[in-house]
Amino acid sequence: MNVNTYKNFNYVPYRAILAGGLVCVLAGGASGQVPAPAPVPHRDGVDRGTLMSEGFRLGYRIEGEGPNALVVGSAVYYPRVFSAGLRKHLRLAFLDHRGFAPPPGDVELSAFALEKIVGDMERARQALGLGRIVVIGHSGHAYMALAYAKAHPEHVSHVVMIGISPNLSAAGGAAAERHWRESASPERKAALEASMRRSPDSVLAALPPGERFIRGYLREGPRTWYDFRFDGTPLWAGVEVNARMMDHVWGVVFRDIDITQGLDAFDRPVLLALGRYDFTVAPPSSWDPIRPRIRDLTLRVFERSGHVPPLEEPDLFDAELLRWLASRP
Secondary structure: OHHHHHHHHOOOOOOOOOOOOOEEOOOOHHHHOOOOOOOOOOOOEEEEEEEEEEEEEEEEEEEOOOOOOEEOOOOOHHHHHOOOHHHOOEEEEEEEEEHHOOOOOOOOOOHHHHHHHHHHHHHHHHOOOOOOOEEEEOOOHHHHHHHHHHOOHHHEEEEEEOOOOOOHHHHHHHHHHHHHHHHHHHHHHHHHHHHHHOOHHHHHOOHHHEEEEEEHHHOHHHHHHHOOOOOOOHHHOOOOOOHHHHHHHEOOOOOOOOOOOOHHHHOOOOEEEEEEEOOOOOOOHHHHHOOOHHHEEEEEEEEOOOOOOHOOOOHHHHHHHHHHHHOOO
């Protein structure tokens, strides 16, 4: 999710995202894990179900053919982002993290630590029998994908990071604002002003936290999409948001994250896919100090995309991704 979602309605103090099926229990450690039986495809060819982890009900959805790819984020939102064509080449396993699951009561913030999310991903990989995976993360979920690959490189073939800057620090937010100020067209800026008028802070403040998060994200559409008139509302239908988790992880954990930690020993290939018109995070140049630290990095800027190249330029994104995967078997 993008950093600007939070900037206008006091989630954080800096400027800045299943029905039916089998159930298995994921305890805090491997010794407490109860493996799930092999998923049985539904009539639509989709494997779907729920994994319980420390009281959090994490939905998953698996579809497609080919090598397994784990997409961390929302198992409702992200199947709408990646193309049907990509499913002919990759078996995509979409997994909720704890920010897209109702909390099991009043949990401590430690329940949302990055290590917890990485642990959920690994136990889900085991329970779903995914074997070696391509791990994919969009926006802040890109940090989750990279953290997982660092923790479990033996289970990862490739890392795909989409629409993200090296961190969500105040400096990064300032760089994003400068990019917006200097590069956005007058029409795009006017569209954002109109969106802010339609959903002012006073209206958002009266909404339940999860709905407030989604509405706040949607009103940033002119910053988010290449087509600044695009309405992303249908993408969020049926998505449940744990706003407390998002507040903490995006506002604190990712604000202070240092992705260079562990890179000296990290050798998995990384594809970084960025949109030229993504005004939600710092521009591609923000990666310049980090690029030499990643041993095998391919950076691809999509010229007719904003924050979500897989949805905005699906044919080109798929072609670039598949070509890159083939070049690094």
